[in-house]
Amino acid sequence: MYGNDFAPEEDAPGGGLLGQVEAAEVALREAAARTREAAPAPGEDPAAYFADVIDADQKIEPRDWMPDAYRRTLVRQIAQHAHSEIIGMQPEGNWISRAPSLKRKAILLAKVQDEAGHGLYLYAAAETLGVSRDELVELLLDGRQKYSSIFNYPTLTWADVGAIGWLVDGAAIVNQVPLCRCSYGPYARAMIRVCKEESFHQRQGFEILHTLSHGTPAQRAMAQDALDRWWYPSLAMFGPPDGDSTHSAQSMAWKIKRFSNDELRQRFVDMCVQQAEILGLTIPDPDLRWNDERQAYDFTQPDYDELMRVIKGEGPCNRQRMEHRRRAHADGAWVREAATAYAAKQRAESQREKVAA
Amino acid sequence: MSAPSEPPRVPVTSPLWEVFVRARRGLSHTHVGSLHAPDAELALHNARDLYTRRQEGVSIWVVPAGAIIASSPDEKDSFFDPAADKVYRHPTFYEVPDGVDHL
Numbered sequence: 001m002y003g004n005d006f007a008p009e010e011d012a013p014g015g016g017l018l019g020q021v022e023a024a025e026v027a028l029r030e031a032a033a034r035t036r037e038a039a040p041a042p043g044e045d046p047a048a049y050f051a052d053v054i055d056a057d058q059k060i061e062p063r064d065w066m067p068d069a070y071r072r073t074l075v076r077q078i079a080q081h082a083h084s085e086i087i088g089m090q091p092e093g094n095w096i097s098r099a100p101s102l103k104r105k106a107i108l109l110a111k112v113q114d115e116a117g118h119g120l121y122l123y124a125a126a127e128t129l130g131v132s133r134d135e136l137v138e139l140l141l142d143g144r145q146k147y148s149s150i151f152n153y154p155t156l157t158w159a160d161v162g163a164i165g166w167l168v169d170g171a172a173i174v175n176q177v178p179l180c181r182c183s184y185g186p187y188a189r190a191m192i193r194v195c196k197e198e199s200f201h202q203r204q205g206f207e208i209l210h211t212l213s214h215g216t217p218a219q220r221a222m223a224q225d226a227l228d229r230w231w232y233p234s235l236a237m238f239g240p241p242d243g244d245s246t247h248s249a250q251s252m253a254w255k256i257k258r259f260s261n262d263e264l265r266q267r268f269v270d271m272c273v274q275q276a277e278i279l280g281l282t283i284p285d286p287d288l289r290w291n292d293e294r295q296a297y298d299f300t301q302p303d304y305d306e307l308m309r310v311i312k313g314e315g316p317c318n319r320q321r322m323e324h325r326r327r328a329h330a331d332g333a334w335v336r337e338a339a340t341a342y343a344a345k346q347r348a349e350s351q352r353e354k355v356a357a
Numbered sequence: 358m359s360a361p362s363e364p365p366r367v368p369v370t371s372p373l374w375e376v377f378v379r380a381r382r383g384l385s386h387t388h389v390g391s392l393h394a395p396d397a398e399l400a401l402h403n404a405r406d407l408y409t410r411r412q413e414g415v416s417i418w419v420v421p422a423g424a425i426i427a428s429s430p431d432e433k434d435s436f437f438d439p440a441a442d443k444v445y446r447h448p449t450f451y452e453v454p455d456g457v458d459h460l
Contacts, residue, residue, distance in 0.1 A: 063427070063429065110410075113406075113410070114410070117406075117407050117410065120392060120407055121390060121407075124390050124391045124392065125390075127373070127391070132370070133370070133393055134370055189390075190390070197411075333369075336369040336371070336395075337369055339371070339395040339396070339399060340369045340371060340395045342395070342396070343371075343395040343396035343399075346396060347396075
């Protein structure tokens with residue numbers, strides 16, 4: 001359980017992450033139940049109608065009028081989110097064949113399959129905005145759209161699989177739970193689905209680290225080393241500090257985004273401290289301490305210059321990740337072609353049968 | 358790895374399908390999302406793998422997205438107008454005198 005400390009106003013039914021996701025789902029239903037004309041009245045300004053729907057915390061749906069910039073922002077954000085899920089399969093996929101037991105292997109396989117599923121929910125949500133799947137795939141393969149920088153770090157040991165689940169998925173959840181209340185309906189619904197599945201991911205990561213940190217001294221050291229390497233990159237997942245974040249203000253006004261990068265980063269740190277204590281691991285930040293005045297932890301910011309370098313393509317694994325993705329896409333071409341040819345043949349045969357009958 | 362002399366492949370776009378899942382016996386099928394698949398059989402298999410990994414359903418429909426005819430939000434007024442002035446279709450329209458039971 002975690003997260004109750006940062007959402008007192010949301011009155012989460014089950015408490016914790018899942019409670020907040022369920023609260024978002026309830027809010028979505030309630031918003032839908034509040035009566036509203038399904039479209040602007042004749043002569044009414046569509047922009048005023050759009051603003052009105054957003055103000056009332058209701059959802060914009062695919063065929064509604066929306067400002068071009070709102071559509072563009074969503075396409076960019078949802079697509080990059082989808083790409084992240086797809087690329088995110090690689091660092092963990094690296095350990096499937098070397099998982100320490102059959103149980104761990106089955107769990108990791110299921111988790112990586114979930115990531116593919118999350119990518120597909122999100123691509124489907126992006127497509128409702130009028131962009132095609134092929135375009136999105138091409139934008140990723142050409143490097144014209146980005147994915148989350150965290151996946152450009154290598155998974156050197158089995159403990160890294162635990163650290164990814166606990167920290168990377170944990171940070172993703174802190175980012176994504178507010179997105180369950182995003183103003184664009186298909187995105188909000190996809191996020192509700194994703195978040196429900198993510199909680200399994202985070203717990204399996206925590207469990208891996210818990211087992212290691214209570215194991216032999218070597219296993220403990222491995223767990224600590226993973227935390228040492230993944231802590232700051234995980235903090236960087238929330239993006240640049242608020243002062244430098246280019247898209248934030250408009251996204252907040254449109255209720256695509258609900259909290260600033262720095263607010264979410266603080267939530268994440270506050271959540272992790274107690275969890276790290278239970279793991280018996282040390283967060284690699286000598287300046288981490290409770291600030292009674294702010295009722296939050298003071299902490300060292302991640303190296304944003306490093307984040308910018310990784311975004312620009314100079315992280316440890318950027319090339320490897322993209323090469324792997326391109327190769328996988330090219331290697332799968334014959335499967336897509338064969339399936340399409342088979343579908344065409346089946347259609348032709350059923351046509352012939354109809355003609356003969 | 359493909360040799361550089363090979364002609365570039367034309368991307369194969371498989372059609373879009375809308376997916377409806379019946380969560381439990383007694384409930385109606387509900388739209389859960391969409392996916393791409395070359396034919397109906399693969400669309401069903403993909404829908405199972407994508408939308409029911411955690412036993413979310415007991416039955417799946419897949420429908421070619423192109424086969425769905427949707428009303429347009431723009432024509433909302435003229436389209437749904439016929440129902441707008443028939444409040445007498447709702448039981449609450451009628452005033453029931455005090456003392457009448459079972460009505």
